[in-house]
Amino acid sequence: MSDISPPRRRPGGRSARVGAAVHEAVRALIAERGRDGFTGRDVAERAGVNEATIYRRWGSLDNLVLDVAVAVARLNLEQPLPDTGSLRQDLRLWAARMATELAAPEGLSLIRAAVAARADSAAGSDRARQITDVAAVRAELIQQMLDRARVRGERTPDLSTVLDRLVAPLYLRAIFGYGRPEHDLDDLIDNTLAD
Known part of the structure; x- marks a missing residue:
């Protein structure tokens, strides 16, 4: 029997941090520019993530x-x-x-x-x-x-x-x-x- 177990995913890990950063970026951009004043690229830059992450996770x-x-x-x-x-x-x-x-x-x-x-x-x-x-x-x-x-x-x-x-x-x-x-x-x- 192996002592090596698969890594456990921690709640609140990287995925949660990315989600929180993206949500915060959207809220800030909406407050500054309104809903039609920003793009996915703007959100990605503000959140410090790759733009592909936004479309992969949320679709649009x-x-x-x-x-x-x-x-x-x-x-x-x-x-x-x-x-x-x-x-x-x-x-x-x-x-x-x-x-x-x-x-x-x-x-x-x-x-x-x-x-x-x-x-x-x-x-x-x-x-x-x-x-x-x-x-x-x-x-x-x-x-x-x-x-x-x-x-x-x-x-x-x-x-x-x-x-x-x-x-x-x-x-x-x-x-x-x-x-x-x-x-x-x-x-x-x-x-x-x-x-």
Whole structure:
């Protein structure tokens, strides 16, 4: 029996470092130039990797940007939910945080990339599933706030009302550029909580 065993792959090894460097490069380039202001070569140079690595791993620049958008969304979803003891205040803090994310150049570009990728993806594809998964997690977090409020005895809207009256307007304002996403949050929340 041989004492030589195959080398073990370590989590967080070279592949993870390359992925992190490429994601960081994409985020920086989007913040500086917007989504259409850079190429795969620009990302490779910024990340210190070979351009072929990007296309071998992600297939296209659009796939890479989508991967970054999903990763950023998942990070944002990991932030703790507000728990003030009031649904109005919880929604206000949560919506303000979301509006700030959407208003940032990087956030807006990544959202637009995700929307475009979703529109271009066949239903059930990996790309469409990634975006749907992130949206489902966001909805689950909102439901948690609603459930907590219900346990406290507050009257609460249903999830679809919060999505239609609060979340959708924030995204529409950010994507189409009319008004600032954080503008009139109190009015949106009043509408969301109205009978």
